[in-house]
Amino acid sequence: CTTRSFDSVLLSISDNGRGIPSEKIPSLFDLLANDQEKATGLSLWLCQHIIHRYDGRIWYEQPNTVGCRFIVELPFYAESTNLQ
Numbered sequence: 001c002t003t004r005s006f007d008s009v010l011l012s013i014s015d016n017g018r019g020i021p022s023e024k025i026p027s028l029f030d031l032l033a034n035d036q037e038k039a040t041g042l043s044l045w046l047c048q049h050i051i052h053r054y055d056g057r058i059w060y061e062q063p064n065t066v067g068c069r070f071i072v073e074l075p076f077y078a079e080s081t082n083l084q
Contacts, residue, residue, distance in 0.1 A: 009076050016067040020060070028060055047072075 001012040020028065031045040044058075051058045056074035063069050 004076060007076055009074050011072040011074075012069060013072070014063065014067055014069040016065075019062070019066060019068050025060060025062075029058070 001014075003010040003012075029044050029048045031042070048058050051072055051074065054074055056072060058070060058072045061069045061071060
């Protein structure tokens, strides 16, 4: 789901999986914090790094139902017609 405000765009990404254990939430975006066997621990850290480079932010929200939800906010810049 996407939403646009005057100066930003919000992108909401949700799933209906098992969710994230509450003890893991504080370190979701830490480099190499993931302890799953086949995971590298880079995915969310890299997402956050790229989003921050574009002056955006990403955060996790616990939905009231099952699964998880990540929100990405990026600044919205209108195209300029006066490019020089």
